[in-house]
Amino acid sequence: MSSYSAPLHEIRFTLHDVLGVEATFRQLGYEDAGRETVDAILEEGARFCESVLAPLNQVGDRHGVGYDADTGSVTTAPGFKEAYAQFTEGGWGGLTAPAEYGGMGMPHALGLSMEEMINSANLAWGNFPLLSHGAQNALLHHGEQWQREVFLTRLVSGEWTGTMCLTEPHCGTDLGLLRTRAEPRADGTYAVTGTKIFITAGEHDLAPNIVHLVLARLPDAPAGSKGISLFIVPKFKVARDGSVGERNALRCGSVEHKMGIHASATCVMNFDGAEGYLVGQPHRGLAAMFTMMNSARIGVGMQGLGLSERALQNALRYARERLQSRSLSGAKFPDKPADPIIVQPDVRRMLLTCKALVEGGRALAYHAGLQFDLAAHGASEQARKDADDLLGFLTPIVKGCLTEWGVECTYHALQCFGGHGYIAEHGMEQLARDARITTLYEGTTGIQALDLMGRKTMQLQGAGLKVFLGMVQRFCEQHAGNAALAEFTGPLAAKAQEWQALTMAIAGRAARDPEEIGAAAYDYLFYSGYVALAYWWARIVAAADASSQPESFKAAKRETARFFYARLLPRTLLHKAAIDSGPGPLLALAAEHFD
Incomplete structure (x- = not known):
């Protein structure tokens, strides 16, 4: 079974040393998000993820979800319901939600660190x-005030959960083709009819209760995407009061049988004149849904x-323990019958690839999360606009790259185990699945791309992109005289x-040929x-050098x-x-010539 220990030291280093969130949080008005509070939240979140969620990971993969075709009900894996009860009791569902709706009002950048730990666990x-x-x-x-009071407060508390219902059997990403219809009723509600898949x-x-959007x-x-509206359709009817x-x-109508995430209920949902409420303006639902989708991405x-x-974590542990053959340059552990495989260059290639993508990716992602806070609470209109532009630009990079790198890293980690990684005992094949x-999901x-x-x-x-390039330029100018960083700032500026x-070259060619x-x-x-990761690795080195971290950490x-x-x-050369x-x-x- 794979194990998990929350990397609190790395998370704190990224938040405090690399991003300097304490000062930013204070400037944005998060008076309760001082370093001591942030660290306490991280510690408690780590405890929950390590002791409650992580032990259920392989249990959920083995049991999956149960489905009763007669009632349409779904039963989660053993322990999941109890874990969710502890999650709601701890107020974790409302960590970043506004206090006026029952949340803790913490910054999104902190919320992302909790999400990382949950996903690992x-x-x-x-x-x-x-x-x-x-x-x-x-x-x-996008909701009306009464909708926020009735539905949002219960989502924040965790009393109810929510979904987003977009995809239909005949259309995936092209939502302009969707057929689900909503008929207005005399009482101001709507009768929603249609089938949604992959929910x-x-x-x-x-x-x-479950609040379906x-x-x-x-x-x-x-016709098309300009004719789509968004509706709240709860599992049990909810009045305005x-x-x-x-x-x-x-x-x-059914649950999907999937390659992985067996314990996540992926449902076909059938709506047969279900009572719902319009969210926002008619025919403007896609804009509201994108607010939800970008957060999900x-x-x-x-x-x-x-x-x-x-x-x-698991590959590194195994590489230190697994004894096999000797280093090509001579025994590194002569007191043992063989060297641990971590001395082998190819194993190090895989481990270092994972380490570089994880630690650099963490800075990239947390910084993107910080843009949520800056876009909402920045000191000036320009600051808020820059943050919103940067968040929009970074969202597909974070979603696209970190997930593909996740596939790469789980592959490398499994490979470090050799044949042992392919069997279920060590839990590595589950991570890869x-x-x-x-x-695939959320785009x-x-x-x-x-x-x-x-x-x-x-x-x-x-x-x-202009905002990000401005960040790169300022960083390189700031450290122009720093000889210790020259090996990074020079290549970074060139890139x-x-x-x-x-x-600009792509834009010029696209003006002539849209393909x-x-x-x-x-x-x-x-x-x-x-x-983007080159920038963050340069910043990570600069932050480490300026910190009070041990010399071994800096090295x-x-x-x-x-x-x-x-x-x-150098992969950029290929791209x-x-x-x-x-x-x-x-x-x-x-x-016709593909066959």
């Missing part, structure tokens, strides 16, 4: 509160990070210039991700940064070459 369990958090955001920003936590026994069309809706009534006209990126962290879904990697290239870069004229030139955008998108996503950061710059940053090749190699082969 038990990804399948973590899917249940993940969607509730997204529903909170949608209602907070995470659509039915379960953790909470007495459903995309549907009104009778007068225009908050009183709960009879069972609504909806049920779980960052959350899924944290799933990739969490799985990578757990995989690395669970990681695979993260690149596949290809969708993230198109969002970054098409919307965030081309349509919005690279507003977020930043290349990034800007590459973006350039789709052809470049995937490679542009990962090119951007590796350059480890510097050597990992050197590994990243030498072994991983750039692919981008420069244009759409021709992708589109020249006629569809």
Whole structure:
């Protein structure tokens, strides 16, 4: 069985030393988020994840969820319901929610650190509160006051859970094709009818009511995505005064049998004239849903990070314990019958790849989370706009790269175990299976790439990229005379210039041939991700050097940064070459000639 220990030292270093969140939180008005409080929350969160959630990870994978076809009810794995009760008792579901709705009012950057630990401990369990958090955001920003008072407060407390119901059997990402309809009723409610698939936590026994946020069309809706509205459709009917009534006209039609996350209830939901309430303006539901989806996309990126962290921990432990052969340059542990495999260069390649992607990815993700707070509470309109632009730009990078790196890291970690990694006993194969879904739900990697290239870069004229490049430039100028950082700042500045030139070149070609955008998108996503990590590794080294951390810690950061710059940053060369090749190699082969 794989084990998990919350990396509190690394999390605190990222928050306090690299990002300097204490001062930022104070400037943003989070008076209760001082260092002592933040550290206490992290410690308590770590205890919950290590002692309550982690032991249930393999239990959930083995048992999965139970489904009763006669009633449409879903039973979660043993221990899940009790763990959720402890989660709600601790107030964790409302960690970042406003105090006026029963939350703790803590910053989102702190919330992401808790999400990381939950995902490392038990990804399948973590899917249940993940969607509730997204529903909170949608209602907070788009719901009417009575909807916030009735529904949001119960989502914050954890008394109820939430879902997002988008996908239908005939349409996935192209929501303009959805057919679910909503008929207005005389009492101001709507009758929602249709089928939604792949609904995470659509039915379960953790909470007495489930708040479904459903995309549907009104009778007068225009065609396409501009005709979509958003509705609250609870499992049990809820009146405007908050009183709960009879069972609504909806049920779980089946649960999916999946490659991984067996203990996460992935449901087909059938709505048969179910009573619902309109959220926001008619035909404007997609904007509200994107508020929820963008939050969930960052959350899924944290799933990739969490799985990578757990995989690395177990691979590192095994590599230190497993004795096999000798180092090519001579025995490193002559008192043992063989050397531990951590002395082998190829094992180190895999471990260092995971370490570089995990620690750099943590800084990237936490910084993205900080943009939620800056966009909401920044001191000036320009500061709030810059944060919002940067968050929009970073969201597909965090979601796309951290999940794909999660697949890579769980693969490397399993490989370190050799044949033992392929059997269930050590738990590594579960991490690899669970990681695979993260690149698919909440928008596949290809969708993230198109969002970054098409919307965030081309349509919005690279507003977020300009903010990020400004950060890189200021950092390099600040450390221009720092000889100890020159090995990082020099290549980083060059890559930043290349990034800007590459973006402009794509835009120029796309003006002549729109296929350039789709052809470049995937490679542009990962090119951007590796350059972003180059920036964060330079900052990590600078932060470590300036900290009171032990010399061994500082040396480890510097050597990992050197590994990243030498072994991983050159991946940008491949991605750039692919981008420069244009759409021709992708589109020249006629569809009928693929067979």
